[in-house]
Amino acid sequence: MIAAAWLLALAVDESFVVRNVTAHPVTGPEIANASVLVKDGRIAEIGPKIAPAALKGAKVVEGKGLHLWPGMINSATELGLQEISSIRETVDTGEIGTFNPQLRALIAVNPESEFIPVTRANGITMAITMPAVPGGGTRSAGAGALIPGQMSMIHLDGWTWEEMEVKRSAAMMLVFPTVETRTFNFMEFSPGRTAFSEAKRFYDRRIKELGDYFDRARAYQQAKKAARPDFNIDLALEAMIPVLEGRTPVVIFARDERTIGAALDFIEKQKIKGVLADVQRPGKTLERIKKLNVPLVLGDATRLPEEEDDAYDKNYSLAAEVYKAGIKFCLGTMDNQFARNLPFEAGIAAGYGLPKEAAVKALTIDAAEIWGLAGDYGSIGKGKYADLILTDGDILEHKTKVLSMWIKGRPVSLDNKHTRLYQKYTARP
């Protein structure tokens, strides 16, 4: 089975048709007994019936009893940049410095990372990889970074990071300052508290630093436009220009109501294209998020509620709450270890009130839209790239097996370190 998948991988750009399958276009209702024709890496036809002439020469993949979905998109990971989270040498997230907009996650992606095929095996074809993880502890040397760099969208397949690239500057990452009265002493491994007044002073200073940086970037933009004779290229400020021009979105990590409110103020003031990430306690800001049309990257539904007196299902039901407010959102696991569990997180959110169709969309078309890729990805639609997965059931269910995957129409192996060790030791006499 696995060997066969490898052989298939050699046959590039072969046209094929998946037939008798339950197709989930995601942008429309599911189609029973559908045929999906792929040519030159793109979806050529989808429907209950495809004219026989169109199918000529296409390899047939039998899909009876199976389901075809668009490949899933994990909208927040460290894939390729982090291998063993506790060993700093294997971690490339979290550079030193407060402002590093010039850093690009893509160029540090190790295509040989074991996490890539492991994540792929559960149906994830594409992922945002981030230059830092807010609150990443030992993983983030530059824990104080406000702008850690650019997030990249990668395909989970390719011999080099260039081949894996979908969008190298998918977004600028911004970790919004917070009034942090809670502290954690890693030396003594115990939590502590800082006085509010002190935390607020530090916060005000950080907010000022951030505003000043954007002012500097604007001044640089003006100086460049004016082509002043003393103008010199500055790599960091140069990287801010697409942000200021609204071409590159800024993904702002903001967790609680107060921080989200301040981040929304910032988006309005700076007139940037904002996306909010890791939102957990939005409170009354949901209305404003909706009004400003800011999309969200939500983290795991299974995270523990932050406060002792939060409802026990606080994060389980967050996606449903956001959905009911009419806000567009996608999902990200914010890590690598559980990046493969993305569909399960969506499934659990669906158990707590998120409509299943909305959950699937958050993993596919809505994510593609938020990252500006909906023209080519995110649904099974004519003309789109054939990033597809074939499963034996509902992708949101823990039990479901992913049987085949194609990225841009190429069959991709689902073999990985875990399946190899499984086979090796199952065969131990």
Add this chain to the structure above:
Amino acid sequence: MTSLILFAALLAQTVVIQNANVLPVTKPGFKGSVVIENGKIKEMGEKVVVPGNAQVVDAGGQYLMPGIIDAHSHIAADAINEGSVSVSSMVGIEDVLNPTQISIYRGLAGGVTSSNILHGSANAIGGKCTLIKMRWGKDASEMVFEGAKPSIKFALGENPKRRGSSGSGPLQGSPGNLRYPATRMGVEDVIRQAFNDAKIYQAKWKEYEARKAKGETIIPPRRDLKLEPLVEVLEGKRQVHAHCYRADEILMLLRVADDYGFKIRTLQHVLEGYKVAKEIAAHGAGASTFSDWWAYKIEAYDAIPFNAAVMMRKGVLTSINSDSADVTRRLNTEAAKTVKYGGLTETEALSLITINPAKQLEVEARVGSIEPGKDADLVLYNQHPLSSYAVAQKVWVDGDLYFDRQKDIEERSRKEAAKKVMLDRQREQQKKNAPMPGAGMRRPA
């Protein structure tokens, strides 16, 4: 007196859960009823006799399964690691149980009714563990699973080694204050030395008892609270739950136990258990693992999500645990992953979080399945418990309803209002206590 009578009346209450999809785990599932009397399962079947005084719960076709048993947890305790020494068998979790931790309620809301609270993994021989029932609202002593066999935590590999090397990590030693061991060889030695001492100690007491029995007047040996639990291990009176990752260290511990003539009851985490499943089964140890954790440290780099299924297929009594206040809330879907990874049947998957951990903890006569005579520790899910969409609706411990989702939701606005009253009162008090403007005093932080 009156309250005693009321309490007795409460105990005598009969509850019938009707119209449920019952998943007993040890027997085939059926659609029908379960009768609870005096906290125990009295009867079950498609048709049962409903006693006149019974309180009837209509399950509306929802799924009833045995309460989940988490074989490895660190909730409900105010301290976890006594990391100053390499052998800390003198300490125990029971002394630091905290029945007010919200994690208990959250776990309960995820269908957990029993949880083994273990000492941490900072030392080769850690402290004594305590099995609790999730009796939210009761005091610490009432949480303890009465009559459960005593147990102790061991730990191998990176964690007990950590204090042996200097470094900036939270649990690492400082250059002037390193603790033996720093290697896996040293970890073995610590365990061997401890059991060597325990054997000598045991022999002293045996000699004393023998001479005393002969009528000699003799001073008893000095009691050693560190070695006593280890003697209990040697005598089969105390279980060993050993934290381990790599195949080599697993094998090492099994051989040490063989040499000293005791059994390892369960290997915990046991991420490379699939590599030595044969040896684990031969020793008779159980294995309690994660569903899919991996690569968070180097000794977890060969962890595979097929681990539970391989060990089970190779004859190891296997369970899936949480080791986390988060994961303990959703062990049902953690178990569901074994259907995907390794192809276990649905009943096998459910056994990983019910009857198997019950057997590992030797409380299977009381809990772990729905059978007449067992404790009425039950959880009602709105969907099949292995579904991503399953949400626990009601949870009973000893036949008492400890969690009711509907009630939880209904009470939220009242609790919110009560909190507001308290906060307002506090603010009022703060305003009153605030110094006069210009008094030049800093407000207390």
